Amino acid sequence: MELIAPDKFKRRDPSLPKGRQVNEADLDALAALLGDMPRRRDLVIEALHVIQDKIGYISAANMAALAELFRLSQVEVYEVASFYHHFDIVKEGETSPPPITIRVATGVTEEMLGAFELIEDLKKVIDPEQVRIVEAPCIGQCDGAPAAWIGKRVFRHATVDMLLEAIGEDNSKPQLPDYETLSAYRAEGGYGVLEKVISGEISSDDAIAAMSDAGLRGLGGAGFPAGRKWGFVRGYAGPRLMTINGDEGEPGTFKDRWWLEHHPHRMLEGAQIAAHVVGCERIYIYLRDEYPHLHEVLRLEIDAMAQAGLLNTPMELRRGAGAYICGEESAMIESIEGKRGLPRLRPPYIAEVGLFGRPTLNHNVETLLWVPQILEHGAEWFASQGWADENNGVRSFSVSGRVREPGVKIAPAGIPLNKLIDDYCGGMAEGHRLKAFFPGGASGGIFPAHMADRPMDFGTWEKEGGFIGSHAVVVLSDKDSVRDAALNTMRFFQHESCGQCTPCRSGTDKMVRMLSSHDNDSDLYNDLLLVMRDSSICGLGQAAGNCVEHLMKHFPEEFEQPAQTKAEFSE
Numbered sequence: 275m276e277l278i279a280p281d282k283f284k285r286r287d288p289s290l291p292k293g294r295q296v297n298e299a300d301l302d303a304l305a306a307l308l309g310d311m312p313r314r315r316d317l318v319i320e321a322l323h324v325i326q327d328k329i330g331y332i333s334a335a336n337m338a339a340l341a342e343l344f345r346l347s348q349v350e351v352y353e354v355a356s357f358y359h360h361f362d363i364v365k366e367g368e369t370s371p372p373p374i375t376i377r378v379a380t381g382v383t384e385e386m387l388g389a390f391e392l393i394e395d396l397k398k399v400i401d402p403e404q405v406r407i408v409e410a411p412c413i414g415q416c417d418g419a420p421a422a423w424i425g426k427r428v429f430r431h432a433t434v435d436m437l438l439e440a441i442g443e444d445n446s447k448p449q450l451p452d453y454e455t456l457s458a459y460r461a462e463g464g465y466g467v468l469e470k471v472i473s474g475e476i477s478s479d480d481a482i483a484a485m486s487d488a489g490l491r492g493l494g495g496a497g498f499p500a501g502r503k504w505g506f507v508r509g510y511a512g513p514r515l516m517t518i519n520g521d522e523g524e525p526g527t528f529k530d531r532w533w534l535e536h537h538p539h540r541m542l543e544g545a546q547i548a549a550h551v552v553g554c555e556r557i558y559i560y561l562r563d564e565y566p567h568l569h570e571v572l573r574l575e576i577d578a579m580a581q582a583g584l585l586n587t588p589m590e591l592r593r594g595a596g597a598y599i600c601g602e603e604s605a606m607i608e609s610i611e612g613k614r615g616l617p618r619l620r621p622p623y624i625a626e627v628g629l630f631g632r633p634t635l636n637h638n639v640e641t642l643l644w645v646p647q648i649l650e651h652g653a654e655w656f657a658s659q660g661w662a663d664e665n666n667g668v669r670s671f672s673v674s675g676r677v678r679e680p681g682v683k684i685a686p687a688g689i690p691l692n693k694l695i696d697d698y699c700g701g702m703a704e705g706h707r708l709k710a711f712f713p714g715g716a717s718g719g720i721f722p723a724h725m726a727d728r729p730m731d732f733g734t735w736e737k738e739g740g741f742i743g744s745h746a747v748v749v750l751s752d753k754d755s756v757r758d759a760a761l762n763t764m765r766f767f768q769h770e771s772c773g774q775c776t777p778c779r780s781g782t783d784k785m786v787r788m789l790s791s792h793d794n795d796s797d798l799y800n801d802l803l804l805v806m807r808d809s810s811i812c813g814l815g816q817a818a819g820n821c822v823e824h825l826m827k828h829f830p831e832e833f834e835q836p837a838q839t840k841a842e843f844s845e
Contacts, residue, residue: 294334294338294348295338296338296339296341296342297335297338297339300335300336300338300339301339301342301343303339304325304336304339304340304343305343307324307325307328308321308324308343311324313343313344313345314344314612315344315346315611315612316610316611316612316630317344317612318340318344318346318351318354318612319354319358319592319593319595319609319612320592320593321340321343321344322340322354322355322358322361322595323563323593323595325340326360326361326362327446330362330370330371330373331362331363331364331370331371332355332361332362332363332364333363333364333370334364334365334366337351337352337355337363353614354612354613354614357597357614357615357772358594358595358596358597358615359410359411359595359596359597360563360595360596361595361596362375371406372402372403372404372405372406373404374404374405374406374424374425374441374445375405375406375407375408375424376396376405376406376407376408376422376423376424376437376441377408377410377413377422377423377424378392378393378396378407378408378409378410378420378421378422378432379410379411379412379413379415379416379419379420379421379422379423380393380409380410380411380762381411381412381416381419381525381526381716381762381766382525382526382675382712382716382748382759382762382763383416383419383525383526383674383675383748384412384416384419384420384421385758385762386419386675386676386750386754387419387420388419388420389419389420390409392420392422392432392433392434393407393409395434396434396437399434399438400438400441405441410423411523411525411598411766411769411770412523412524412525412526412527412766413428413564414522414523414527414528414531414562414564414565415428415430415528415531416525416526416527416528416672416674416675416680416746416748417528417672417673417674417680417681417682418430418431419431419674420432422437423564424437424440424441424445425445425446426445426446426447426448426566426567427440427445427447427448427449427566428448428449428564428566428567448566448567448569448570449567450567450570450571451535451536451567451571453534453535453536453537453538453571454536454537454538454539455575455578456539456575456578456579456582456584459537459539459540459543460582463650464539464540464543464646465539465543465546465584466650467543467547467646467649467650468543468546468547468550468584468586468646470649471547471550471551471649472550472586476649478508478550478551478552481504481547481551481649482501482504482505482508482551483501483653484501484648484649484652484653485499485500485501485504485645485648485653486499486500486501486502486653487501487653487654487657488644488648488653488654488656488657488666488667489653489656489657489660489666489667490641490644490645490648490656490666490667491641491666491732492637492638492641493638493640493641493669493670493744493745494519494522494601494637494638494639494640494641494744495524495601495638495714495741495743495744495813497732497742500637500641500645503625503635503637504548504551504552504635506625507552507554507625507633507634507635508551508552508553510625510626510633511633512553512555512632512633513555513632514552514553514554514555514632514633514634514635515554515555515556515557515558515628515629515630515632515633515634515635516545516548516549516552516554516556516557516558516587516634516635516636516637517557517558517559517560517603517606517607517610517628517629517634517635517636517637518541518545518557518558518559518560518636518637518638518639518642519560519601519603519606519636519637519638519639520534520559520560520561520562520565520568520638520639521560521561521562521594521598521600521601521606522562522601522639522744523562523597523598523600523601523770524598524601524714524715524716524717524743524744524746525715525716525746525748525763525766526672526674526712526715526716526746526747526748527672527715527744527745527746528672528674528682528746529640529670529671529672529682529744529745529746530638530639530640531565531568532670532672532681532682533639533640533643533670533682534565534568534571534572534639535567535568535571537643538568538571538572538575539575540642540643540646540647541639541640541642541643542572542575542576542579542589543645543646544641544642544643544644544645544646545557545559545587545589545637545642546584546585546586546587547645547646547649548635548637548642548645549586549587549635550586550587552635554587554635555587555588556587556588556589556590557587557588557589557590558589558590558592558610558629559572559589559590559591559592560592560594560600560606560609560610561591561592561593561594562594562596563593563594563595563596564594564596569591569593572591573591576589576591592609592610594609595609597609597615597770597772598766598770598814599615599616599617599770599771599772599812599814600615602615602617602812602813602814603624603636604617604618604620604624604628604812605617605618605772605812606636607624607628607629607634607636610629611629611630614772615772616772616774617772617774617811617812617814619811624636638744640670644656644667656668659686659687660686660687660688660731661686661687661688661689661690661729661731662688662729664688664729665686665687665688665729665731666687667687668684668685668686668687669684669685669686669687669730669731669745670682670683670684670745671683671684671685671694671698671730671745671747672744672745672746672747673694673695673698673699673747673749674747674748674749675711675747675748675749675750675751676702676703676706676708676749676750676751676753676754677695677699677700677701677702677703677749678699678700678701678702678703678704679698679699679700680699681699683698683699685697685698687730687731688729688730688731688734689729689730690726690727690728690729690730691711691713691726691727691728691730691747692708692726692727694730694747695708695726695749702749702751703751705753706751706752706753707723707751707752708723708726708749708750708751708752709722709723709750709751709752709754709756710722710723710750710754710756710759710828710829711723711726711747711748711749711750712746712747712748712759712821713730713734713735713740713741713742713743713745713747714735714740714741714742714743714744714745714746714747715743715744715746715748716763716766716767716821717741717743717763717767717813717814717817717818717820718735718740718741718742718743718746718817718820719735719738719739719740719741719820719821719823719824720740720750720756720759720760720820720821720824720825720828721735721738721740721824721828722828722829725738730742730745730747739820739823739824739827740820740824741817755832755835756825756829756832757789757825757829757832757833757835759821760789760821760822760824760825761786761789761790763818763821764782764785764786764789764818764819764821764822765786767782767814767815767818768782768783768785768786770814771814771815771818772814774811775809775810775811775815776809777805777806777809777810777815778806778810778811778812778814778815778818781802781805781806781810781815781818781819782806782815782818784802785799785802785818785819785822789822794833794834796826796833799819799822799823799826800823802819803819803822803823806818806819807819
């Protein structure tokens, strides 16, 4: 055996900690970059965003310095940074990414409307050393597909010429929408209901009863009755916290974006009311990174509320980092705490043990914006607007795909899809005939045209192995392939699985490989569906295979055909 000479060993200086040593210059530079940001574990993701925004990527030296400043191990920082898609990690010896990144959304609607053709055309005319093209999951602009995102600017109905022109411009600042400001909202009576709740003119018990009588449900996907949720959380001993889920990463969903672009204070007042009624000490708004313009809108308007003395409950704005799984409430809470967005095992539910271990009230953006109006106009006013007696209230439908007028449609709960298309969307697009539709986004399943006369509401699609979810409606025509749509959704779930549980991590991967190789073994598909549905920790794995199941059940002729999907996410 060959002996190694003692001088070949490089011993660590015992006065130094183990692992990568932190350069003092890197530490000083990062401290200056972060400024007066508190060095707390729950702000690690916010700090990573600052680095990414300012430098364009996150180096090993950046992560080592961040760990030192925040008193964390370097592996803790790395595991968080590497979990989120929007953080570009550059290891030692690796080349940093090009200075410009164009993210082109490639979801079902985007694929139908030419996203992959746009990508191929861009590749022919750009310099890859200066511009990187990323095939990205849904960015919440399905009604403007194909859509792209550069820096902090979003481009709807994107073309090659539009994006080439944008490359030479400053994309570091978002374009703000023409929204209803605080002064405009207050001029119409805004925050009057909050004042009545705070003064006791509307008691907490009366507010909870009104939510229950109105039939208001969680409109982020689960549909849990709002009044019951308020009562549950209020029943646990304080201190309590509140979270607002604005992550809306479900492909086909963009209703929360639309509301915040037009009427942000409806949600903000609703949040203040809910927090007061339930007794929450602080509100955390978790908004997806793909909405840079709305981060700026909310920052400006929350500051305006503070100056006007309207922040009865303090509010903090937190920024997602490109992880669909953080739309699941417990994964979102983990992310707010500065961790990887891994769903928690339940029980306990977050109503009892939530953010920072406290009882937590969690709501979707749309749910909250109806709260002031219900308390102002009465429960009957809201409940009576449903399509039929069994349908309560109105819904914000995100409609995209083969319709003349895509967008957010405020329509009665329970309206049949064919009426929604004809009365609110101007009918089908020219030359297209309805073939299939997603009632609730990628995970809600896909159904044939002959089922378009059924109520679009909670309780309808569950009987068929699907759900209405966040009311994200994607319309396919006779010119589209249902099999391609199913493969697109499975690639999305494969890409977005957090990897924590084997049924989801391996099941989505196996289904993608089977669909891609034209493997039509229905018995194996059904085995995978059963295991994923019964064994996955959260709803992602449990619902990921819905479209494949419906492809086999409702479109057997397409199940046997080879797929034509152009590409998969390269991010």
